Amino acid sequence: MRExxxxxxxxxxxxxxxxxxxxxxxxxxxxxxKPAVVETPPRLADGTPFPTFYYATCPRLTAAISTxxxxxxxxxxxxxxxxDAELAGAYHAAHDDYIAARSALGIDVAEVENVSAGGxxxxxxxxxxxxxxxxxxxxxxxxxxxxxxxxxxKWWEGNPCE
Numbered sequence: 769m770r771e772x773x774x775x776x777x778x779x780x781x782x783x784x785x786x787x788x789x790x791x792x793x794x795x796x797x798x799x800x801x802k803p804a805v806v807e808t809p810p811r812l813a814d815g816t817p818f819p820t821f822y823y824a825t826c827p828r829l830t831a832a833i834s835t836x837x838x839x840x841x842x843x844x845x846x847x848x849x850x851x852d853a854e855l856a857g858a859y860h861a862a863h864d865d866y867i868a869a870r871s872a873l874g875i876d877v878a879e880v881e882n883v884s885a886g887g888x889x890x891x892x893x894x895x896x897x898x899x900x901x902x903x904x905x906x907x908x909x910x911x912x913x914x915x916x917x918x919x920x921x922k923w924w925e926g927n928p929c930e
Contacts, residue, residue, distance in 0.1 A: 770794055776803050783825045789813070792873065795822055795904035798924045804829050805900045810870055810877040817879035821870040822900035828923040833896045836919055845892040845912050855911060862910035863889035866901055886913075 770793040779802050780788040790812045796805035804826035812818050824830050849856050866884040886897030895916045902913030 770807075772806075779803055780806065780825050783827055788825070790818075795900070798826055798829070800924050802826065805903050807904070809873055809875050810880050811875055817877050819870075819880040819883045820885050820897060821866060822885070822897065822904045824896050824900040824903075826923070829899075829920075830896060832920045832923045833899055833916070836916060837895050841916065841919070842892045842895060845915070849891065858911045860889040862901065862905075862913065865905060865909050869905070 772791050772794055776794055777788055777791060780791065783803070788806070790808055791806045792809050793807040794803045794805075795807045796803075798804040805822050805824050807821055808818055808823050810818055810821065824833065849859060863884045866888065867882060870884075884897075885894065886901070887893035888898075892898065892912055895913075898910055898913035899917050899920070900913075902910045902917045907914055
């Protein structure tokens, strides 16, 4: 399911409303089978550094995440990171997982070395990145991504992606 087909690229172009850039793999597919999260290398073909390895493309998913971001959840998560050493450690481990997965591509980019996404490892600033990581890496890797993902509605139900 990780291989990228021309049909995937065509779907992602519709999802994003633009030509997708440098899609390396499909990291997660919606239950409908369409791409929802892609992997992007840390340096784009035009030379631009790009730290966002896991990038959510499904508009229904990203809309649901955007709605969740308006609830104050990120502020609550940041407060918990300051007081819960176990959570902070697990979140730092999620950052390490993110870096390791991107590094496995074998493309070293000094500008994004040790830079993950979403505010990791010290704060929460983007649920889109954390949820994309959780969907791609699977459960029990990114505790705050998993927590946010569990709060989302089933974005794929009721009106299948086209």
